[in-house]
Amino acid sequence: MLTITGITKTYGERRALDDVSFSVARGRLTGFVGGNGAGKTTTMRIILGLLSRDGGSVTLDGAELTATQRRTFGYMPEERGLYPKMKVLEQIVYLARLHGFDKRTATDKATLILEQLGLGERLNDAIESLSLGNQQRAQIAAALVHDPDVLILDEPFSGLDPLAVETVVSVLQDRARQGAAVLFSSHQLDVVERLCDDLVIIAGGTVRAAGEREALRREHSTNRYELASSGDAGWLREEPGVTVVEFDTGYAVFDVDDDETAQRVLRRSVAEGAVASFAPQHPSLAQIFKEVVR
Numbered sequence: 001m002l003t004i005t006g007i008t009k010t011y012g013e014r015r016a017l018d019d020v021s022f023s024v025a026r027g028r029l030t031g032f033v034g035g036n037g038a039g040k041t042t043t044m045r046i047i048l049g050l051l052s053r054d055g056g057s058v059t060l061d062g063a064e065l066t067a068t069q070r071r072t073f074g075y076m077p078e079e080r081g082l083y084p085k086m087k088v089l090e091q092i093v094y095l096a097r098l099h100g101f102d103k104r105t106a107t108d109k110a111t112l113i114l115e116q117l118g119l120g121e122r123l124n125d126a127i128e129s130l131s132l133g134n135q136q137r138a139q140i141a142a143a144l145v146h147d148p149d150v151l152i153l154d155e156p157f158s159g160l161d162p163l164a165v166e167t168v169v170s171v172l173q174d175r176a177r178q179g180a181a182v183l184f185s186s187h188q189l190d191v192v193e194r195l196c197d198d199l200v201i202i203a204g205g206t207v208r209a210a211g212e213r214e215a216l217r218r219e220h221s222t223n224r225y226e227l228a229s230s231g232d233a234g235w236l237r238e239e240p241g242v243t244v245v246e247f248d249t250g251y252a253v254f255d256v257d258d259d260e261t262a263q264r265v266l267r268r269s270v271a272e273g274a275v276a277s278f279a280p281q282h283p284s285l286a287q288i289f290k291e292v293v294r
Helices: 040-047 067-071 088-098 103-116 132-144 162-177 189-195 213-219 233-238 259-272 285-293
Strands: 002-011 014-024 029-033 055-060 074-076 150-154 181-185 198-203 206-212 224-229 242-248 251-256 275-280
Touching (some): 002 040, 014 040, 014 055, 014 198, 014 206, 029 040, 029 162, 029 189, 040 150, 040 181, 088 103, 088 132, 103 132, 103 162, 132 150, 150 162, 162 181, 162 189, 189 285, 198 285, 206 285, 213 285, 224 259, 233 242, 233 251, 233 259, 251 259
Parallel strands (some): 029 181, 029 198, 074 150, 150 181
Antiparallel strands (some): 002 014, 224 251, 224 275, 242 251
């Protein structure tokens, strides 16, 4: 477990981070979301020891992080940092060897991760000849080649087309299943919602919400329900305690004032016609983000 507790960081008069606390569990993908300047990159750099902190602590499995442990982490910065003239495989092998692998093992590991990321046919191409999306995949390979048990990725999906996103998602999920703790930031909230197990929302240098994804969705749910039936649900407009939000004959989205009203509506729905579905509507990540940031 990677644990960030009470981290603060100040630049002159501006407090960039204010008592930032959250955890990243092994075997789970933690999405880290926030607007530009919210504090995501600053937090990641402090975790990695690239920036000093004014207060707080960063621990791994209960012990303060050491420089040696940080060197084993996998890190992908938002800015690309590969050598443009080097060939793709040559670049990733070089980085694997910096982590102590012999040439043969480094080559095997680099080839495997590049193939998993869909770059198997581009191994001997120069980095600068790749599209921006393929350069991004190579950057991800650089973070993964040494099999880190902690992964920190800053905007890993930037510049990727939908198929490439699916490829990267599959690789990250596989690493999590192998026991890695994965923290990644992204502005693509739909991808974060689909991928993450846990979620941290930061705004103005302060964590506004953190926890398991579905628990956060339940926590921020309103008494909103969705009904689909074979009958005409127009009667909902006259039902006490009900506010219809969306309506189309047998389909309706509506708010209720309490659980008792919801049960009453369900009973009448069954009486009025065959009910295909009746369920509470949980908010999307985008809706939760807007709510907690506002």
